[in-house]
Amino acid sequence: MSRARVEQEIRRFLDIGPVQVAELDLQGAEATLRPGPGSPPVTHGQVFLLVRRDGRPIGTLLGLVPEGADPKAALAGPARERFAAEAAAAEAPPTPHTGVPHTSVVIATRERADRLAHALDSMLAQDHADFEIVVVDNAPVTDATRDLVESKYAERVRYVTEPVPGLAAAHNKGVEAARGEVIAFTDDDVVADPRWLTELTAPFAADPGLGCATGLILPARLRTPAQVLLESHGGFAKGFTARMYDPADPPADEPLFPFTAGRFGSGANMAFRADVLRAVGGFDPATGAGTPARGGDDLYGFVRVLAQGHRLHYTPQALVWHHHRETWRDLETQAYGYGAGLTAYLTAILVNRPGLLPAFLARLPRGLAHARALTATREADAGGAPGGHDDRSHPWPRRLSRLQRRGMAYGPVGYLRARRALRAAVVSRGSR
Template structure:
């Protein structure tokens, strides 16, 4: 990647590449909406990269959607204009979100790489708020706030806000404002390019693989590695950088809640195996000992006051904790028996083709 002509201006206002990973045509309209939200930013992105996870039919369809002129012939999938360039890429690694993100990082050209879920739309000032965080050269990552958009039109009465991470959203217990954190949340996050040079990319083998494995934790593992590689690094969440994340109907049911919390336990076992339990579970201990007990008390109080769903929310918190704990125990045993270890994937300096 060529050095910017005015490095001071670049540091104050870095160029953003936005990576959106997609895997299924079932989300076609969501993918188009996600791209449109990036192209409508008040602070334009340099480019949007759509990384398709081993789905040639979807990749071809997206190439046709965004290809124009000579780019159509070359299969580069570009559409030009300020903040309007769209490139469609195939995941160059194994199936899964981590490898897809690494593909996007390697192909991107911006000083900062931002990630947006394929079933989410960003508010107009999303990138502007991210950029403000990077005015401090010590900041290497900035995340935002993710708001659920329930398919039914409203939050299920029984669904506790403390567990909104189950549906990929910001949960009760995270501090408000612009605050320093251990890790950002991957579906609404950004990193300086130098972060990947220092720590490597996302570790494959951790994280989601389409709908087949509702795992997570890949961004936590990366952020912990990054903080170790760069001890003075600052990671922030700015709750003004908002995206709206669609929650499909099946994910509003308790069966998915139970499956996802169990899978999170498995994921945390993998993260702890990779970076150690002390850092891998540092935030989770505070969450489990402070945020969740307060949530149970709140739910029981609502039940006493005859408010809808109070008992259900209290019960869901307890069930979620037990399910996650069960997944963590089993995942830890499996990891020890298999001797599995994860290495950060190397990422390139950028591909301009």
């Protein structure tokens, strides 16, 4: 790709303006408008709007508040019109949860005490009746995280450390420390909706065959071009329709099931039945951020659980707000890391479960087509996905697609390097 083309893409990227984040709750004939977590009150301009009906998320849209207009009035009309069918369906009372399992919330972190504090505050505001919080300080270089937990959260939060760097290693330490029947995972850069944990874990009580659950991830802020660009192409969200993935009844629209694990959810919003996760050996410590593999630890967990015959449930009612990365350099790192994590996790699956190789090879031709589609340059599209979430209002830079393809080529190498590094670390500790 020519230097001139890269510079053109960067200039176009820098022209992307900020977008406000807000929530609009439709309650009968009334509507309540609130700013998103950490956002100021809505003024004029573009607004990324989460639309709720009596508190339940039903969709998103990109709204516009003209200068001098009342924000609520300007947004409520388009929201009611766009989501009339969804709002009507949401008027039916939800099936009440008959109970929630005792749950451990695991948050892995490394030198981000300021972000962690916001995440922990949102955890303590959960309406779940029976849960604990475990913070895993991964390869810390300062005492900032320990000091935060001990000074402000000691009564409600357990603090543990994991010296081996890497998100999967930190999550495994959390699994080891957890006491709950269900273990939920989220990141240190999220703010959780008050009903997040209840909505995420209640399905485990209703379905003994459920091994994993995932939920909805929306942007906490859209202040920088990088954040807006990522979210205009769908961000981390998986839609507003609940879905069950059952290995006994593979979805007809998922010919690569279960190897397209990125469709199931993300590590910032997932939960596992504790005994199921432990039975499959937890997460592969040679995957995940902080290792040469760069990512893939959550996808590995999803596929291992599904491959054991357990179901996975996605629910948009389990909502967290995520702080997206902020700069062009962040997006470059993220694109390369996602590509690497994808093929690293597939390598990890085949190394740890070689019996899945025939099924993988049978799906490989379609898998290659999927990979090409995944990294193809995304053109601007005024249509977008149902609910207006993935509006693709900004073209996806070719450079980011190229970096993701490079990452995919590197992923197996990165995974093998991570395994060697782990073996060396074990030998080193054993010789002391």
